[in-house]
Structures are given as C-alpha cells and as structure tokens.
Amino acid sequence: MSSASFERGYHAFKEQIDSSVAAYFQSCVSCGMCAEACLFYTETNNPEYTPIYKLEPLRKVWEQEYTLWGWLKSSIGLSRKLNDDDLKQWQHYIYDSCTLCGRCSMVCPVGNDIVSMIRKAREGMVAAGHAPEGQIGASKRAVTIGSPMGVKLPALQAQVRHIEKDTGLTIPFDTEGADYMVLLSSMEIMNFPEYLEAIARIMKQAGKTWTLSSQAFEATNSGIQIGSTDIARELVSRVVNAAESLKVKTVISPECGHAYTAIRWEGPNLMGRSFDFKVKHIVEVLDELRAQGLLKTEGFEEQRLTFHDPCQLVRRGGVVQQPRNLMNMISEDFVEMPDAGMMNWCCGGGGGAAAIEEAEELRTQAFMCKKNQLDEVKADALVTACANCRIVMEEGLEAYDMDIPILGLTELLAEHLVEEN
Template sequence: MGEPIRVKSLDPTLRHEIAGILKKYDFSNCLTCGMCTAGCIYSDLHEDQDPRKFIRKVALGMREEAENDPFVWNCTMCERCTVECPMGVNIAAITRAFRGKTPVPPGHLQVIADDHIRTGNQMGVEQIDYIETLEWIEELLQAQLKDPSYKIPLDKPNADFMFCFNAREIKHYPADLQTILHVFHAAKANYTISTKRWDATNICLFTGKDDEFCEISRPLFEEAQRLNPKEIIVTECGHAFRSTRQFARNYWDGKPIPVRHIVEIYADWIKEGKLKLDKTKNTVPVTMHDPCNTVRKEGVYEPQRYVIKNTVMDYREMNPEGKYNICCGAGGGALAVAATKQMRMIKAKPKVDQLVATGAKIGCIPCHNCIDQFNDMNKFYKLGMKMEHLSALVENALIEDIPEDAPEETSN
C-alpha cells in the first residue's frame, strides 16, 4: 500500500488555480470511473501513465504530487482518454496547464520556443537561408515542369490562400515542399507564400506557455492580415494545424481568417476536377495513420480518406481508426524531450502491431511530427515499410497537361 493521504496536506485551491488557467473549464464532473485509463493505450506499457490517478491528485488538491507527477510529461496529450470519458473531461488540457507551470520544460522544448521567437521559425532558419532555399526549389520546379518561367508566388496580395508550413520543410525536407508546390501548380492554385512569416508550428502548444504561444503565432496572423488571403492553408503537420487553429479561435483579435489543413483543399480540388489523378500509378498496398491533432482534436477525418482513396489502388484501413485511432507515441512534444527515445519506441509497439496487421507496404503519414516517429519505429522494429506523406502519393498520381512547346530535357 502507498502512503496514506493526509487531509491537512491537501490544497483545495489547486483545482481553482487550474480551472483559472483553463478559463473556468470545469473538470469536477469526473466520476473516477477509470474509463480514461482504459482508453489510454499506454497505461499498461510503462509506469507513471495513469490518467485516472493524475486527475484524482488534481481534484483532491495533492499539489506537490500532481506538479511532480511524471505523467505530466509522459502523456502525449493525444486525447484518446477523453474519447472514452462519459463526462468528456479533457485530461490533455489539464496536463498542458500543469506543463505551463513548469519553470523550464524538459529536453529541447524551450530552445525551440526561444528560436522561434528570435527568428520567426522553430528551426532557427535565417532569412537569407530561407530565401535561397525557395530560389533553389523554384529552379528545381522549373526543370521538373519544363517551364523556365515558373515562379513561386511570394507576398502576393489577395490570394485564395496563404500557405504556411513547417520549418523542417525548409531546413531538412525541401523535397517535401517541392512536392507540395508541384501539386499546387497542377491544380492551378491561386496562393501565396510569405517571405516574412511562414512557419505555422508552435511548440508552446505542448509547453503550455500561453504568453509565448501568442508571441509565436500572432506575427503569422499579422502577416496574413497584411497579404489578405481568403484563408490560411497549413501543411501536413498536425501540431502546426492545431496550434494555428487554436490561435485563430482563442487569441486572434484581428480580421477573422479561416484555417484549413492541406488535405481539405486537396479533397476540394479533386471533387472540382482541378486536381486530376490516376490512382493506377500507386499500386502498392497503402495504409494511413490518423494524426491526433488533425483527426481526433480537429475533426478532419473524411477529407484525407477521400484523397487517399482517389490516389491509391489498394488502401487498407488500420483498426481502430478515426477518432479512436492509436497515437503514434510521439505527440505532446515527445520528439523534443531527449530522454524519451526509449519510451517512444515502447509506445510505438501498438501502432507497429496495427501497421503489420494491414499487410501494407507503404504507411501514409500526413503529419511531420508523426512521420519522424514512424521512420524511427520502422528502423527500430525492422518493418521494411516505406513512410510517405499524402502529398507524395498525390504527386505520383498526377495527370498533368505538359505544354506542347515545352523544351526537351537535356542530359549533362
């Protein structure tokens, strides 16, 4: 048995303090039924991963125990527990509130936030490197499209949308950005990319530091206000999408601007005939992961299924999927917490079992954070699969009209 709980050591102000941080969110309707723990796929995989115990500490006023509970940073904030809760208690929101009380977040989380505030992007990419990378991608697309006049539309006012992405697509994965811009070109999209503010990520979605969360996201919306697009489209990055929408919903006080995920506009283009695809170009069996921030938290479920079913010949669903999907194990900023690599691979096992059960050879992972985890689990568990963003599969299925007078490619 554990130590007895001493009533005199309980702090009744704790629940009110957390409720204040959550803007009066009431979690007192918790029934202590344990459905949250039943819904947490990780509760039996390692210690200090029991949401029911954590929320009881908060409700009882066990301040010291709750504030120092490893659960606060072990939790991936995936909200799988909330799906099962009969009262809809959002334990992920409570976890984030406690994270915000931590003076210095673990791992590299604070470094990422500081870099974003300093440079305008989470990877600390300097302006000259950003512009040069865009110029390089532009040159590659000119060759790929056989069109030397192709230009990336930068700082274009009044476009249909402003495209915002993840700094990894500039620093580490420029080929991913090239792929996306190729799809945009095929759809004859009227869009713009800002030369000033373009990174839609916000690591403070995970650290709980609301002042820094606003300091990071506000300039992006100010840039959108300057360029006046009809909406913001966010790349395949669940946390970038979720944080941008959260800021638009809860903090932005300027001209309202809709925020949508890139898979939503792909679905629109396919339905409208603007994006012509030949799914016989993708014959290898494919399964798809539902990123927690995109699907369970923001409800974008049908669009990505509509896109993939129009993109590949052999699509195989994982079970469970949709809002009941299993988190990949890298959510909540776990990738940036150096000490959690081993724990991430432990948490990856249920998702590995899902992947293997489908018999698919390609895992479609429409999220930057998730795909890094999937690549790690692919190597760790020796799955021998290929992990792809949805945009890559879409690009491979493109049917394009190549101008008859386009110059022939020449070999060096």
C-alpha cells in the same frame, strides 16, 4: 528551484482552474477507461501513466484551494500541500508520457476533456520552471528566431531556389491578394522539401494563386506544446499579421498536427478576435480541389497502402473522410488500420514529446502500439499527413527493425498529377 519560481507556478495552476476544471474533477468516477485509451499505459501497464493521474498536481490545487473539504484536510494536516518536488516528479507524467492526442477524452464516460486539463497543467509547470529542456529550447528559438528548429528565412529561400532550378516551377513570396498563404513546418523545410515542390505543382494545375510569407512562414507553435499561452499567442499573431497584411483569402496549415490546432482552433481565442481569412489544413484544401475537379490524377500505386491518422488533424480537428477521399484517388489497395479514424492510436511523439530526449526510451516502448497496427494490416507503405508523425514513426520503425517506407499524402498525390501538355 527557487521558491519564487514555485510560487509563480502555483499561482499559474490556480489561474487555470475554472468552472470546467472543477466540474471535471468533481465528476470523475475513477473508472480507469482513460488508462485503456492511452498508449503509454497500454504498452507499459504502469498505472502511473493513467491520464487522470497525470493531473494530480492540478487536482490537488483545486481541492485545497477551492473545496471546503480540501481546505479542512490541509488545515489539520490530513493532506500535504503541493510543493516543488511534486512538480519536478510530475514533469515526466505531464510531458514525457502525454502527447495531447485526446484519445482519453474520447472515451471518458462523463465527458471530461482530460487533454484540455493537461494543457492547463502545463501552464503551471512552465511558470514553475519544470518544462523539459528540449521544449524550452524549441520555444526560445521559436520566439527569437521564428522557428523551433532554428530555421531562418535564408534556409527557406535556398530550398526554394533549388526547387525552382530543378523543376522550372515558381514559388512566390509576399504576393498580395493570393488565394492561399502557405505555411510550413521546419521539419518540412529541412527534412521533406518535396512537400513544398508538391504544393507548387498542385497549385499550378489547379490554377490557384498562392504565396509564402517572408515574415511568417513557420507554422509550428511550440507555445501550445510546452503550455505557454503567451508564447502561443505571440507565434499565432505573427501568422495572423502576415496573412492580413497580404490580404490573402485562406491560410493553409501544413502537414503538422499541432500547427493546425494552434492556428485553426486556438488562434482566434488566443488573439481575442476572429480572423479576416479562413484557415484550413492542406488535406482539407486538397479535398476541396478534388471535389471541384481541379485535382486531376492518373494511375494508381501498385503497393498496398495504409493511412496513419494524425491525432490533431483527425481526432481534435474532425478531418476524417478527406484523407480517405484522396487516398482512393491514387490507391486501389488501400487498407485501414485497426481503430482507424477518430480512435486511431498516436505516433507517440506529438505535443512536443518528440523534442524530449530523456523520454526516447518510453516513446519507443509506446510505439509498440503502432507496430501492432502495422503488423496486422501488412501494408507495403504507410501514408500520413503530419511531418512530425513521419519523423517519429521512422524512428520507431527503425527501433523495431521494420522496413516500411513512410510517405506524405501531399507529395504522393503530386506524383500522380496528370502531366500538362
């Protein structure tokens, strides 16, 4: 890696250090509680996967650049300056072994938001050229094609034609003034097209107007995952511009955790202004329709169901009760996992980790945490509200020879809709 790349990265690290980062490092008491909250530590017992340790490059820059003691130690040779080899080594810790799930932040006794600092550290890593190839490729495709998986508009239109032909439903594009503009993730388009069909059926029953945008249908924000504010802002701006040009009332984030975080929570800050529309996760919208009496279901699942809480939706977004309200509409045998809700364990593939091929072995080892949860509840099927979680958990279940189907909450509800006469 060239010295110029390292200097860009070092400068980016310095730019990320603000009063909150300084306060976090100064207040850390090295208690190790964050380690016990991280599935990469609990399933490996490797102290190098302690969340605060993953921040060592950022901590070193803070200490040497912004503290008197750090400057003195560096000046007289008691501490070594950060170098490019350090960043090359730390790529594994900052990307492969962190999903940005936020569980470590929940348990920190002094209130340090460790995951926000990981996000800041990734800004420096990207600038220095030390992001994983899988995430670099996904980010390039997102910027140039519009989708991290390379899904283009014709592929979506083809799926829409199939659904309309098979069901007689109408899936509109570019309708102005609609109640909702629905976003999708590439995974839903290619792996779970039944999600879009479920949306069409639910909106028809509820009597709501909705639309897809041909200009911005992709919700996944790889900029948030890789750690590039510039990419994240570009991808959010496409959604915002499309929604405001169509004058929609609400943008619906799909069953994708980081897409929700990007557009709902980080979007206004990235854009530097508020939006002319509301942003809600599909689960929030479904629960509102339920409360309004517009989501009418019949019958119950015969199998025993449990629910996996997507980290960005539940822990980072606060959408805890809504999925449970919906589960209770269609299940009389719904059982909670240990540590369900705000403290549920990550699937192991969030934050872009699922796109890192070289991290597959570690990801599979970390999945033992989810396996233990499922072993305890003995459910017949696992329900969740994140397409990325579904794919990662399917891979994990296959690795451990566990025959448990994984269902999407939106599709499951649509299967129980009261049929119209």
